[in-house]
Amino acid sequence: MTRFLVRRVVAAVPLLLVVSAATFLLVALVPGDAARSIAGRNATPEQVAQVRTELGLDRPVWTQYIDWLGSAINGDLGTSLINQQAVTEQLNARLGATMSLIIGATVVAAVVGVTLGVLGARGGWLGRTVDAASLIGFAVPTFWLALVLVVLLAVKVAAFPALGYTPLGQSPSQWMASLFLPVVTLAVPATASVAKVTRDAVSDAMQRPFVRTLRAAGVPERAIIARHALKNAAVPILTIVGLTFIGALTGAVLIEQIFALPGLGGTAVTATAAGDLPLIQGVVIYFTVIVIAVNLLVDLAYAFFNPRVRVS
Template sequence: MFPIILRRLALSVPLLVIVSAITFILESFVPGDPARTVLGINATPEQYAALRSAMHLDRPVAVQYWLYLRDLVHGDLGSSLFTGESVLGLIGQRLPVTLALVVGGTVLASLVGIVLGVFSATRGRLSRRLFDIVSLLGSAVPNFWIALLLVAVFAVKFSIFPATGYTPFAQSPGEWANGLILPVISLSIAGVAFISKVTRDAMLSILALDHIRTLRASGIGPVSIVWKHALRGCGLPVVTTIGLMMITFIPGTILIENIFTLPGLGTTVVDATNQHDLPVVQGLTITFTVMVIVVNLLVDVLYSLLNPKVRTE
C-alpha cells in the first residue's frame, strides 16, 4: 500500500506545477490591471509605476511565475493584492466551509445512492424502470436549480432552514449543521443519481453469479447475501463512482456557495478572479488541485483494501 501512496504523491508534484503554470498564464490574459484597480484612477504615474514594480507586474510573465515558484517552495503563497491578507491564512479560514460541503455531499450521496441502488436491484422490473426515470431526472437537473427550489420551499415558504449565511462549528454546532442542510442536499442530488445507478447495475451482475446461487442454496438469508456478500463485490465500481462524484463536488461548491452566500473557497475564487487578484487565484487553484489529489489517493487506498491484487501492481 505504501509504494502506491508514494508513487501517487510523486506524480502529484509535476501536476501541481503544470496546473499552477496554466493558471498563471491564463490569468495574465484576463483584462484589467491589478495595480490600477488597487490605486484607483486618481493615482499619480509615479505611484502606479512603483506599485507595479512592487507587484512584479513590470516583469515578463515567465519571470513572475519563477518568482512565485521560488516563494511556493518555501511555503509562501503570497498575499492578496487588495487586502494584504496572507493567502495561506485566507485559505485556512475558508477551507472548512468547502470541506464541509464536499464531505457532507459525498457522505449523503453515497449512503442514499447505495441504498437506492440495492433496493432497485432486488425489486421487480417496474421499480427498476421507475428508478431509471428518477435517476435520469436527478442527473439532468442542474444543482443550482435544485438549490433555488429548496430555498424557495424550505427557507422562504416554510422557514425551516436558513436561506443564506454560515455559522462556524465552534460557535454553534446545531446552527452550523442547520445552515449546511440545504447546500449539501443541493450538491449531492446528481451524486445520488449516479451512485445509485452504478450500484444497481453492479449489484445485478453480482447477484447473477454462481457463488451467489450457491449461497442461496446453502440457506444463507437474502439480507446477508445482499448486504454482506454481493455489496462487497460491488465495491470497486461503487468506490470509483464515489471518488469521481467527490471530485465533481469540489468545483460544484463554487456555484452552491455563491447561491447560499457561504464564505468558502468558491465565493473567494469568484471574488479574486473578478478583482484579478492573482496570488489568491493561484493559491486557491493549488488548493483545489491538492483536494483532487487527496481524493484520488483515498480511492487508491480503498482499491488496495478491497482488492489485494492492486497492492502488487
C-alpha cells in the same frame, strides 16, 4: 503498499508544477488588471504603472512564477494583491466551509445513493423507479433546485437559513442548519449518479455463479447482498463516490455564491474578477491537493475492498 503510496505522492509533484504554471499563464492571458483595481478607476496611467511596478506585475510571467514557486516550496503562497493579507491565512479561514459542504454532500450522496442502488438492483418496479429518479436527478438544474429549496424551506417554512455559514466550533446545531440547503442541493445530482452506478454494479454481481451457489446453500438474500455482492461491486461504487467528491469542488463554486457561504469557491470568483494572481494560485493549489488526496484515498479503498487490485 508503502512503495505504492510513495510513488503516488512523488507523482503528484509534477502535477502540482504543471497546474501552477498553467494557472500563471492562463491568468496572464485573461483580460483584467489587478493594478487598475488597486489604484482605482480614477487613477492616471502613471499611477497605475507605479502600482504595477510596486507589485512586481511589470516583470515577465516566468520570473513571477519562479519567485512564487521558491516561496511556495517553503510554505508561503504569497500575499493577496487586493487586501495585502497572507494567502494561506485567507484560504485556511475559508477551507472549513468548503470542506463541510463537499464532505456533507458526498456522504449524503453515498449513503442515499448506495441504499437506492441496492434496492433497485432487485429489479421490478423498484429498479425502474431508481432509474427514473436517476434521470430526474441528472436533469434538474442545480441553481433551480437551490432556489426552490430556499423558497420552500427558508422563506415559507423558515426551517433553515437561506444565507450564511456558522462554523462547527461556534454552534454544531447552527452549523448543520446552515449547511442543510446547500448540501441537499449539491447532493441531489450526485445521489442520482451513485444510485445508477450502484444498481448496475450490484445487479451484475448478483448474476455471477457464486451468488447462485450461496442461494443454493440457503444464505439469506440480504446477507448475499451485504457481504458478497456489495464487496464485489465496490470498485465502481468507490470510483463514482470519488468522482462525486471531486465534482463537488466545481459545484461548490456556484453553491457558495447562491447561499453566501464563505468558502474557497467564492474566493476563487472574487479573486478572478479582481485579477488577484496570488489568491487565484492559492485556490488552485488547494483544490489540486484535495483532488490528489481523494484519488489516493480511493486507491487505498480499492485495495481494502478488493485484494486483487492491491499493489506492493
